[in-house]
Amino acid sequence: MSLARVHNFSISLDGFxxxxxxxxxxxxxxxxxxxxxxxxxxxxxxQTGGTNGVDDAFAHEHTSSxxxxxxxxxxxxxxxxxxxxxxxxxxxxxxxxxxxxFVLTHQSRPSIEMEGGTTFHFIDAxxxxxxxxxxxxxxxxxxxxxxxxxVIRDFLAAGLIDHLHTVVVPILLGRGIRLWDGLEGIEQxxxxxxxxxxxxxxxxxxxxxxx
Amino acid sequence: MSLARVHNFSISLDGFxxxxxxxxxxxxxxxxxxxxxxxxxxxxxxQTGGTNGVDDAFAHEHTSSxxxxxxxxxxxxxxxxxxxxxxxxxxxxxxxxxxxxFVLTHQSRPSIEMEGGTTFHFIDAxxxxxxxxxxxxxxxxxxxxxxxxxVIRDFLAAGLIDHLHTVVVPILLGRGIRLWDGLEGIEQxxxxxxxxxxxxxxxxxxxxxxx
Numbered sequence: 001m002s003l004a005r006v007h008n009f010s011i012s013l014d015g016f017x018x019x020x021x022x023x024x025x026x027x028x029x030x031x032x033x034x035x036x037x038x039x040x041x042x043x044x045x046x047q048t049g050g051t052n053g054v055d056d057a058f059a060h061e062h063t064s065s066x067x068x069x070x071x072x073x074x075x076x077x078x079x080x081x082x083x084x085x086x087x088x089x090x091x092x093x094x095x096x097x098x099x100x101x102f103v104l105t106h107q108s109r110p111s112i113e114m115e116g117g118t119t120f121h122f123i124d125a126x127x128x129x130x131x132x133x134x135x136x137x138x139x140x141x142x143x144x145x146x147x148x149x150x151v152i153r154d155f156l157a158a159g160l161i162d163h164l165h166t167v168v169v170p171i172l173l174g175r176g177i178r179l180w181d182g183l184e185g186i187e188q189x190x191x192x193x194x195x196x197x198x199x200x201x202x203x204x205x206x207x208x209x210x211x
Numbered sequence: 212m213s214l215a216r217v218h219n220f221s222i223s224l225d226g227f228x229x230x231x232x233x234x235x236x237x238x239x240x241x242x243x244x245x246x247x248x249x250x251x252x253x254x255x256x257x258q259t260g261g262t263n264g265v266d267d268a269f270a271h272e273h274t275s276s277x278x279x280x281x282x283x284x285x286x287x288x289x290x291x292x293x294x295x296x297x298x299x300x301x302x303x304x305x306x307x308x309x310x311x312x313f314v315l316t317h318q319s320r321p322s323i324e325m326e327g328g329t330t331f332h333f334i335d336a337x338x339x340x341x342x343x344x345x346x347x348x349x350x351x352x353x354x355x356x357x358x359x360x361x362v363i364r365d366f367l368a369a370g371l372i373d374h375l376h377t378v379v380v381p382i383l384l385g386r387g388i389r390l391w392d393g394l395e396g397i398e399q400x401x402x403x404x405x406x407x408x409x410x411x412x413x414x415x416x417x418x419x420x421x422x
Contacts, residue, residue, distance in 0.1 A: 174395025184385025
């Protein structure tokens with residue numbers, strides 16, 4: 001069974017997965033890198049050095065048994081990237097995905113093959129259709145739902161997420177895009193666990209139960 | 212120094228401190244008692260029996276060194292209590308406060324002396340004025356800011372809260388009154404700690420720092 005999984009998705013204490021005012025220089029808007037400092041401190045991120053505790057353990061799940069990613073247009077690029085025919089994402093020539101990546105967008109373009117095994121495909125599809133497409137490309141492995149918040153929310157609302165790992169960062173952004181809007185009662189379909197890290201963040205995991 | 216403290220204030224994972232549709236029978240609206248089941252399970256609540264762990268330890272802080280409470284009109288009664296001259300709160304003849312309680316309301320009425328040391332006073336005041344009044348009545352002890360969410364938010368926004376203890380309950384209410392709206396950046400004035408409880412809730416404490 002190929003699962004649909006979300007990993008290391010950081011939100012502020014007031015529930016924002018990205019800040020306001022996203023631009024080419026501010027991928028997360030006024031949030032800056034404050035939602036991801038816990039991740040940058042891990043051994044998984046730094047490769048040499050870095051912390052080796054609970055944050056790092058969760059971080060490693062990001063790539064484990066993943067065969068494809070689905071991401072939203074807002075993760076692939078800042079507002080306006082559609083007008084730039086040379087835009088290839090914000091990750092440089094060798095993006096950290098190393099699998100097919102399906103970018104949800106209403107404005108399609110030819111696929112882009114990058115170094116290191118990442119290929120960006122651009123599809124205009126519902127969450128269920130996109131997941132079917134990504135699963136077919138994942139070679140039996142799982143599909144990561146990579147964000148942003150709107151995409152994860154849409155997949156949750158459609159009942160498509162098997163594992164969800166969010167990281168609550170103790171800051172109040174006040175504005176931006178919320179993760180949890182319109183998801184009343186979804187906890188009934190999941191077993192939820194949380195663990196607070198010495199770094200200050202709280203890992204919250206949702207594991208889909210029988211229903 | 213008499214501190215202004217918030218204790219055991221439960222919110223859903225999506226940040227709601229109370230649900231939608233509050234009424235005489237549904238004090239927390241569609242949230243029912245789901246935000247407070249962790250509290251009802253404690254020894255502090257049950258007095259005989261009950262759990263004795265981290266939830267209970269936090270619960271005990273509710274009454275420790277408190278000399279007065281400030282609460283909002285929405286905590287004192289369901290919508291419409293102003294029209295009922297006999298309304299004395301939802302806690303019966305011996306309310307669990309045992310101190311003066313200042314109810315913030317634009318529609319004043321005479322004070323009500325209850326059994327067990329609780330007296331309800333009705334005042335139309337700003338957060339700062341209300342705190343000054345409550346401190347004068349607290350006999351050198353601290354003042355509990357008792358909620359609901361709008362009142363706590365107003366006191367936080369005014370920079371008046373010294374200690375804040377919130378309890379994140381892993382449910383998604385989807386609608387109701389949010390605690391965190393309009394509080395961007397307040398974490399800068401606090402040291403924040405969190406601990407997840409085996410019961411499933413997460414205790415998050417804010418302690419005001421020098422600034």
